[in-house]
Amino acid sequence: MILQIEDDNRVRTLTLNRPESLNAFNEALYAATAEALDAAAADPDVAVVLLTGAGRAFSAGNDLKEMQARITDPDLGGESNFTAMIDALSRFPKPLICAVNGVGVGIGATILGYADLAFMSSTARLKCPFTSLGVAPEAASSYLLPQLIGRQNAAWLLMSSEWVNAEEALRMGLVWKVCEPSELLADARRHAEILASRPLPSLMAVKSTIVDPARPEIAAASARENAHFAELMGAQANAAALADFTDRKRAD
Helix, strand or coil: CCEEEEEECCEEEEEECCHHHCCCECHHHHHHHHHHHHHHHHCCCCCEEEEEECCCEEECCECHHHHHHHHHCHHHCCCCHHHHHHHHHHHCCCCEEEEECCEEECHHHHHHHHCCEEEEECCCEEECCCCCCCCCCCCCHHHHHHHHHCHHHHHHHHHHCCCEEHHHHHHHCCCCEEECHHHHHHHHHHHHHHHHCCCHHHHHHHHHHHHHHHHHHHHHHHHHHHHHHHHHCCCHHHHHHHHHHHHHHHHC
16 A cells, blocks of 8 residues: 555544655555545544655655656656645645655655644755756745745755755754654654644634635646746756666666
């Protein structure tokens, strides 16, 4: 099962479960996560969703092997399930908590723009590798990250393709709390259960008042990013980066 789903005390925990691929998102995992978010939104017994990863990674981002296959094989084209997951995140009406248990790359980092609270292991690291892959930002991160952490922090994160450690992520405001690895899930769950103990209509009203004004901006940012992404994907810099990735995988 590529996505584990567990309910406890009105908290639904979604665990990305492709540990052999560092929980990289392939089309199946994008679809499963979108479906699980929509199901949690509709379930009156779920008040909070907690998202984390199995094994030593939160998520290594987009599955680059599958990305390359989509570029080279016309039959694999068309809209990615990535869009369905971003739409599900954008409309999710209940508190969403992320527990970053290990490396978060690409969507494994930009997904934090949709989190109401983000917890991070002290040993975890985050990276937005878009410029190193010759592509554009994704997931409305070009709008959400400046809102969350300020323009200069967002510019560094989105432009540099450099790692950010937990201490730096906390300083930026990218995460709310840093925990020891052994305490991460327990601490995130404790806070999730506090929220889940509150009346659900009130929780949803608070989220709505915070997020609703940004929804048109999120949609507009996604459209701009997608246009740039389509233009850059498969272009020289991106093709070279993916070929280098493939060569390194073969060498390993």
